[in-house]
Amino acid sequence: MKILAIESSCDETAVAVVEDGRKILSDCIASQVEIHKTYGGVVPEIASRKHIEAISALADEALEAAGITRKDIDAVAVTYAPGLIGAVLVGVNFAKAAAFTLGVPLIPVHHIRGHIAANYLAYPDLEPPFLCLVVSGGHTMIVHVKDYTDMEILGGTRDDAAGECFDKVARMLDMPYPGGAALDRAAQTGDDKKYALPRPKADGNPYDLSFSGLKTAAINLIHHAEQVGEELDIPSLCASYAATVSEMLVPRTMAALEETGCKTLAIAGGVAANSRIRGDFERECAKKKIRLCMPPLSLCGDNGAMIGAQGYYEYLAGNVADQTLNAYATKSILGEAL
Ligand code: KG4
Ligand code: ZN
Numbered sequence: 375m376k377i378l379a380i381e382s383s384c385d386e387t388a389v390a391v392v393e394d395g396r397k398i399l400s401d402c403i404a405s406q407v408e409i410h411k412t413y414g415g416v417v418p419e420i421a422s423r424k425h426i427e428a429i430s431a432l433a434d435e436a437l438e439a440a441g442i443t444r445k446d447i448d449a450v451a452v453t454y455a456p457g458l459i460g461a462v463l464v465g466v467n468f469a470k471a472a473a474f475t476l477g478v479p480l481i482p483v484h485h486i487r488g489h490i491a492a493n494y495l496a497y498p499d500l501e502p503p504f505l506c507l508v509v510s511g512g513h514t515m516i517v518h519v520k521d522y523t524d525m526e527i528l529g530g531t532r533d534d535a536a537g538e539c540f541d542k543v544a545r546m547l548d549m550p551y552p553g554g555a556a557l558d559r560a561a562q563t564g565d566d567k568k569y570a571l572p573r574p575k576a577d578g579n580p581y582d583l584s585f586s587g588l589k590t591a592a593i594n595l596i597h598h599a600e601q602v603g604e605e606l607d608i609p610s611l612c613a614s615y616a617a618t619v620s621e622m623l624v625p626r627t628m629a630a631l632e633e634t635g636c637k638t639l640a641i642a643g644g645v646a647a648n649s650r651i652r653g654d655f656e657r658e659c660a661k662k663k664i665r666l667c668m669p670p671l672s673l674c675g676d677n678g679a680m681i682g683a684q685g686y687y688e689y690l691a692g693n694v695a696d697q698t699l700n701a702y703a704t705k706s707i708l709g710e711a712l
Contacts, residue, residue: 383457390684451685529581
C-alpha cells in the first residue's frame with residue numbers, strides 16, 4: 375500500500391511516499407528555517423504562508439522521486455494535530471483535496487505518533503510493545519507503545535519541552551534558531567562538569583519532569599556573567615547543560631523500562647538527535663541489555679515519511695477520516711475519537 379504523507383505542523387513542509395508503513399519511496403522537505411532564523415523563532419503566519427506556497431510542488435516532487443504517478447497512490451495520510459494551527463490546516467486541507475480527487479482514504483495522523491513511527495522506518499523488524507522516549511520541540515514524554523495505535527503515557531514534562539529549553543538557552547548564547555543542534559555542536563569540545571545546574575524533580579509521578587527550573591537557572595547564569603563581565607566558557611556551559619538534560623531523561627526512562635518489563639527502547643523527536651542523549655542511552659541500554667532504537671538524524675526531526683509510517687498502521691486499525699476532518703493545535707497522543 376502506497377501512502378502519500380503530508381506534514382506541515384511547524385516550520386517544515388514535508389511530503390513523502392511510504393510503502394506498507396516501512397519503506398520510504400521518497401521523503402521531500404522544504405525547510406523554512408532560513409526564513410524564521412531572522413526572527414529567532416517560528417512566526418506562525420509566515421509558516422502558514424510558506425506551507426501554502428510549497429506544498430503542491432513538493433507533492434509533485436515526492437511522486438516523481440518515488441517514481442510513481444497520482445494513480446498509484448492508495449491513501450493520503452496527514453498530520454492533523456498538534457501544531458501551529460494555521461500551519462496544520464494547510465496540510466490537512468491539501469490532504470483532503472488530494473484524497474477527494476484521487477478517491478482514496480484520508481488518514482489523520484497525530485504528529486507525535488508519527489515521531490514514534492520513524493523507528494519503524496529505521497528498524498524494519500521493530501514491533502510493539504516497546505517503550506519510547508519522545509523528545510521534541512513541543513513534547514517530552516515517556517510512552518508505553520503497547521500496540522501500533524494503543525499507547526499509554528507513563529510520564530512527561532509538567533512545563534517546558536526539552537527542545538524548547540535547548541532552543542531558549544541557545545538563543546541566549548546568540549546561536550541561530552533552531553538552537554538545539556548548534557548547542558549540541560558547541561558542547562563537543564566542552565567540559566560537562568564545569569557548570570553545576572539544578573535537576574528539578576516533579577512531585578508525585580516518578581516519570582514526570584520539570585524543565586523550566588533548569589532553563590531559568592541556565593539563563594540566570596548567562597545574565598549574571600554578562601552583568602559582572604565574566605567570560606563564559608560557552609562549550610562547557612553547553613556540555614553541562616546537555617549533560618543535565620540527559621541526566622534528567624535517561625534514569626527516568628531506564629526506570630520505566632524496568633517497571634514495564636519492556637526490553638526495547640526507542641527514542642523519537644528532534645531532541646533524539648542530541649549526541650549526549652544518544653551516547654548516554656547507548657551506554658545504559660548496553661549495561662541493561664536493552665535493545666536501543668535510535669532513528670538516523672534525518673528521521674528524528676519533522677519529516678513526511680514518519681507520517682506515512684504511522685498512517686499505515688492507523689489505516690489498518692480503521693482510523694480513517696471523512697471530508698469533515700479538522701486540524702487541532704493540541705490533542706492527546708492517546709487519540710480520542712475524531
Ligand atoms: O521534532 P522536532 O523536529 O519538531 C517538533 O515536533 O517540535 O523537534 C525540534 C526540536 C528543536 O527544539 C530543536 O532545537 C531540537 O529539536 N533539536 C535538538 C537537536 N537537533 C534538533 N536538540 C538538541 N540537540 C540536537 N542535536
Ligand atoms: Zn515534530
